[in-house]
Amino acid sequence: MKKVGVIFGGYSVEHEVSVITGMQVMENIDKSKYEVVPIYITKSGKWLTGSSLMEFKNYKDNNFKDVKQIMLSQSLNDHNIYLHPEGSGLFGKKILDKLDIVFPALHGTNGEDGTIQGLFELMNIPYVGGGVLASSVGMDKILMKDVYKSYSLPIVDYMWFYRSNWSKDREDVINKIEEKLGYPVFVKPANLGSSVGINKAKDRDGLISAIEIAVHYDRKIIVEKAVESPREINCAVLGYDNEVITSLCEEPMGWTEILSFEDKYIKGNNKGVKSSGETRRIPADIDETLRIKIEDLAIKAFTSIDCKGTARIDFLLDKDNNVYINEINTLPGSIGFYLWEGKGISIGKLIDKMIDIAIETHKEKNKNMYSYEANLFNRTQYGVKTRKV
Known part of the structure; x- marks a missing residue:
């Protein structure tokens, strides 16, 4: 049974959203295949682990009884990540646990932006979601739009x-x-x-x-x-390389000019359509031609930044139904599970597929050669300042 470290919280203004996503991942992961190790990053940047971190009510009460502050180390032999008590010293460290794979459920700065992905790349451990490049480009709205413009994708x-x-x-x-x-x-x-x-x-x-x-x-x-009187249509993509599929499209409802934080995470907490005061319509009320166009653009937005796992792409429609890519979310809140249920993919299956993709892409990475014998040391005279290497 593989041990999955679910990392959530983070030094970010999206801290609370990340905690909710982390809770959903831990509650719905297939316990017959994976053992969960919770890793909570506090708002001040401390890394904690402990069983009480798996209970959502403890975050409301700020009541964590068994947590330990931890640091990570890499095993050069088996490429696992080891968890150690903070301050246990460089040599003879006590091992609290070890991880086979990491599931970052971090939103925003210092988690969704490629920073923590770089750490796992250096440690050569499988991790879920977009890589360093996709995460950083997807997070930076300027670079994201520059890339999409180079691919002739529609943007404002x-x-x-x-x-x-x-x-x-x-x-x-x-x-x-x-x-x-x-x-x-x-x-x-x-x-x-x-x-x-x-x-x-x-x-x-x-x-x-x-x-x-x-x-x-x-x-x-x-x-x-600004797109005047816009409609927002969102579509998720799942996979890697050219093996990708799209979710149902959704239309968030009941907003006017800006889909606010409250619209996304409080009003929209219940999925589906209500008879009055609906928050999101799944599937979106768009014709077949427009749906196909949005799905095609979603795939191009996903693959053009070399994304993997799952991501949600948000679109804007103007009054003439012209489509513009607004942004890509390389780690959607709640991993966007509600977009996949109508296609027969439950949140448990979605998590499973994301982990499978992480394992496969990690194997693909390790097919690369990382050593090149050039005998450079013996061919270079050390200490000669004018010597060119």
């Missing part, structure tokens, strides 16, 4: 700037935005999710206010031309 007009540009000459930034995009626009931190720090600006005063909020969350700010 945009421009971006650094926080330092705003501090030095805000008038210049405003003038460039008004000249290139006009109004209305959306102002967003480039590296953040869950609608945090995003605001719509309809005039200069609104633009200044929106930028002042956004610069508190990131050093890079993106400004996008």
Whole structure:
């Protein structure tokens, strides 16, 4: 039985969302195939493990009785990750547990952005979800749009700037935005999710206010031309390389200009359609031609950044049903399980498939050669400063 370390929480404004996703993964994973090891990263960045971390009520009460602060080490022999008590020393470390595979359920900064994926790449351990490149590009809205533009995928007009540009000459930034995009626009931190720090600006005063909020969350700010009276349609993709499938499409309901944090995680907590006050419609009320187009674009958005596992791609439709890719979420909240149920893939099966993909892509990675015998040491005279290697 493989041990799966489910990592959640994190040093991020999306901390609470990540805890919910982590709980859902741990509750629904196939216990006959996998043993779960919870790893909770606190808001201050401490790594903890312990059985009480598997009970959601403990997070409400902040009541963790058996947790231990841990650090990780790599085994060079079997490529496992070992959990040790924090401060146990470099030599003779006590081993609390070992992991065969890691399931990051981290949202946003320091988890969904390629940082923790890089750690697992260095440790050469299988991990679920997008790799370093896909995670970092998917997280950075500017780089993401640059990539999609290079693939001729439909996106709204945009421009971006650094926080330092705003501090030095805000008038210049405003003038460039008004000249290139006009109004209305959306102002967003480039590296953040869950609608945090995003605001719509309809005039200069609104633009200044929106930028002042956004610069508190990131050093890079993106400004996008607003789609008027939009509909949002979302579609998930599952797989890797060219072996991918799409989920049902959904349409979030009951929002106006911005799908807020509350819309996503509080109002929309119950899946499906209600008779009144519905939160999301699955499948979305779109015709067959439009559905096929969105599914095709979702696959291209997924594969163009070399993503793996599952991701949700969010689209905007204007009044003429023109389609624009808004963003890709390389780790959707609740892993987007509700999008797959209508295709016969339960949350348990979805988790299983994501783990299978992680194992297969790890095997693929280890087919690469990482050693090249060039005899460079014997051919290089050490200590000669002008010597070129």
